[in-house]
Amino acid sequence: MFHLVWNRHLKLMSRIMVSDVYLKLLFARSFALARTTWMSMHSLVGDKNIVLMGPPGAGKTTVGKIVGQKLGSCFIDVDDDVLEKTWNMSVAEKLKDVGNEQFLEEEGKALLNLSTSGNVVSLTGSNPLNTASMEHVKKNGIVVYLDVPSESIIDRLQLMKVDRIVGQGPGTSLRDILQYRKQFYKKWYDVRVLCENGVTADDVAEKVLHAVKRYQDSYSDGFISTRSLRCNKDEQKSSIKYFSDVVVEGLAPDGGLFVPEIGLPKFTPGEWQHLLAATYAERAQIILERCIHPTDVPASKLWEIIETAYGQNFTCSKIAPVRHLAGNQFLLELFHGPTASFKDLALQLMPQLFAYCVPKSCNYLILVATSGDTGSAVLDGFSRLKEADKQRIAVITFFPQDGISQIQKSQMIGYQEGNTKVVGVKSDFDFCQSAIKQMFTNSDYTGFLTVEYGAALSAANSINWARLLPQVVYHASAYLNLVEQDIISFGSPVDVCIPTGNFGNILAAIYAKMMGIPIRKFICASNQNNVLTEFIKTGLYDIKGRKLMKSLSPAVDILKSSNLERHLHLIANGDGQLVMQLFSSLENQHYFQLQRHFLEKLQQDLVADWCSEEECLDAIRSVFNTTGYILDTHTAVAKVVADRLQDKTCPVIISSTAHYSKFAPAILQALRIGEIKQTPLSQLHLLNSYNPLPPVHRGLLETLKKNEKQNYQVCAADVKVLMEHVEALIQNHFMKVF
Template sequence: MDYVSTRNKAARVTAAYAIANGIASDGGLYCPTGFPALAAEDWEALAGMDYKGRAACILGKFLTDFSAEELADYAAKAYADEKFGGADTAPVVALGGGRNMLELWHGPTCAFKDMALQMLPHLLTASLRKTGETRTACILVATSGDTGKAALDGFHDVQGTKIMVYYPVDGVSPMQKLQMVTQEGGNVEVVAIRGNFDDAQSAVKRIFTDEKTREELDRDGMMLSSANSINWGRLAPQIAYYVSAYCDMVKGGAVEMGEKINICVPTGNFGNILAAYIAKRMGLPVNKLICASNRNNVLTDFFKKGGAYDRNRDFYTTTSPSMDILISSNLERLLFFASDYDDKLVAELMDKLARGGSYQVAKDVFAKIDADFDAGCCDDRAAAETIRTLWETEHYLCDTHTAVAVRVYEDYRVRTGDETPVVIASTASPFKFCRSVIEALGGTLEKDDVTQLDVLTALTDTPAPSPLAALAGRPPRFERVVDKADILSTVSLLRDL
């Protein structure tokens, strides 16, 4: 299968090339030229596999320049039992009312980003070999909290790579910050910026399209790549867990094979729910994809206002910081798919976004999007209420981002009367956001954020994940803070790694 840029579909590249380079030179995002269909025999085979097998199978549909043996090997290593606490890599927990929680946070950094970022280093290093690339891959990552740590964990000390992560200095939780600034590895660098996630993301994209920077790195034997979901190798592994969840629901009797489900995803950059959309295009029986936003509800407005996207609005720092985003990069891919690969249209819309901060999707294109999606938003107060209610009624403990999705789904069900069984993506361990969860449950806060692990454990009789508990007392390695205007200059730090 070939890949094309959302802004120029004339030039076709291999999957390995798309993964190795991360983003197209024109600033567009690489997309597959089609959606491989899952036939009845595929579903039968998938139902009998474990998660590793399902992941390798789904990736094999898209990464046709990789062998089945390669992908099986990568999946076995990426989703090893010791990394995810057992063979049940992405368990589905059934709650009342047809709700099914897809827990994606059992990996080494306790967030759903592990589901892709434990796989990406294998895909990227193999892609470099397949394309004959001998330069060192310099991986730039903008993070709103979870991607940064997951990328650092996946790539630390991986031969032939260097990685630099940018995070908003006041826009992540204390636990997320501690995870990043204490990261081990000789090929890693972490930089805080005075700004928000959108500033970091825009700067990373600017670096990718800056010819002078690319030429200087090339002279030093380095090339740029990305571990954000703008990289197809980051997005593709996420498709697998929606397919896997459906298989588990069929095996558990929650649905019959072929029966439709809804999927509700808390999202900011739109990659996680886009993976569910792609799964639907492959044949996953989905009725509605429900996009859940926090107070930064630019995506909710996009869906509710007929395809009007406008980032010219107040930016809020919330208790669900990984969703504090106003420029949702992967929406570009959805526009490309929904417009039947109209690269000129997408390029025009992205130019309007870059220049004026807004655009309006044509009615015929939005009609296709509207048929698949619904949306809603939830503020911090409602998220806290949801955390408390879930604990009191179901004895189920969730984090702030998952709470946003649960609340948005409940509002959707009341509004529409739709009782279709739902998969709700649970994207992070509640222990990554201890302060907010403890407050929601009416507990007493302590001063030190790591201490909150013990407080939440005592409050709920739930053990803290060992990767988070191990952070106690670890000194920070990275304390650099820069203005957003100076991010381009930080690329020079890669030479010293």
């Protein structure tokens, strides 16, 4: 490549009569250009091979040749350049001669003889079935998986008149063997390239180069604090945080929240449509591997974590199904997890990521503030870790003693084991959340815990990026479900309506739009603690003298919205100084006013309203009377606001964030059932007698039977007292450092 560019410039200079000075200048520039072009391409490959993997018909050979040409590297086709030269016969002849099993064995042995570096290699479709040969290839190669839809592969093979591939026996369809092989492709690839329908080989080659470049450059996936000041590139590189760092640390040292420095990746419409036939776990894998650098969590490990999170833990196989409610309103059911709330979608995954990312030699205490649902979801998620991980990871949950439902309380206290503790606080959620932030930013306290007990603090609230990121998946998946069900075509807009107090759930939907999901309007639904609604309408965030009011929807009883900080950082184009000023004002003066041009930007696709207690109960009763379906109190808030704000020109997806069983007294009140029995268990049995849709949550019934008489500690609203509880758990669980 270098010599070709150089020769072209020599010929050009020989034809042009210019002064000696200009000739020398042009010569120098030409040499620099040629050298830079060659060096940049060579540095991408280095001494590593780019190894293309995928099913037969995926285009590995065609794409490999193009990639080789672009890099000025040799292209090696394993079929032609390794197997046939080793066997002195064609692959088809060999397969016919020895049969499937022996073919795979001999194919693997032949690949062990491949010794090359800095080149582009195209594997056979069956190479990944041989462990030894793939381990050999990976030692000196970056394995790129060309992920082509099975339908496209079948069509291509039919055009090529291929009616049988390696491993396919009598009675086995081509579709079955392609599905069988996917488990092996998932095991070996370093990066995946989605090859959507209609994409050209040149386009795929560019995608391969982009994916390899990202793999080689971990700086591209760095994180910054929402309050970080702009600095030069050298300073940025020295202070950069990676995914594993932000998972472990939770909150940034300056009190801000971590966000990706260059934003979120964007999928093309074709790539999204590639996911239509995928399971929820497969969608999660593809979305998250674009957001998590493979040097932090390799693709094969990420798949193992996702399978653990979404394997047998959910009562619905679709994990987060979309149900038609009425008219053009659809419910995104997010309550099929073990603790019956949307928090499970992230908190079955996040603990597994956390355990993988934390240093094995350190002890970590997870601090949790909960307004109801987060606590039990965190405790359940971390209770599923391996025993070795439990020994070095503990969890303490603080909740407002009188600010959550009795069933939510019963859920949490049932998880108290050796490495977990639950504490009721005589205050509200905002105090619990603020106390945790104070502990994180108290360097004397955190330093003492590290020195004295070898323990560090982390967070599992949605201030932790690994808690927020998985929520993007279900918003994207909900849209894809509507497309898959032929309710809309891809590209048609939808609105989403989300009950929220901490802004995390709705922010995840905003991120889904940034990644390419066609969401038109985000409808923020508040209850009587409507500080978010007022802010979105006026730009004034004012909590001076404002008291938190207890409501029927306690999970959104929040006045200080943590994740709003991330959204303001986004609309302020990453101005960390402005974000710091706004939230310092909120902390010290208890209010801030957003400038008009930022407010206009905020309101471009975000609207808000709130729902009274009476309206909430009326909505539950009305929906049940007309459809037989029971909304929980939070979903009812969203339903009321959606009815008020949606313009009915497109579907609206309402996030159903919890199962109604968690709020049985309010549901019984809404349905005007005369006798409301006292114990949570009897309340659920009473509801169950009405044959509701969906049925009463079985997991909650079992939890209540088990936890009716469990005890827990209650403390005063004093940060020092909370710190004492933290230290006590650390003392009891982790070995003291002498």
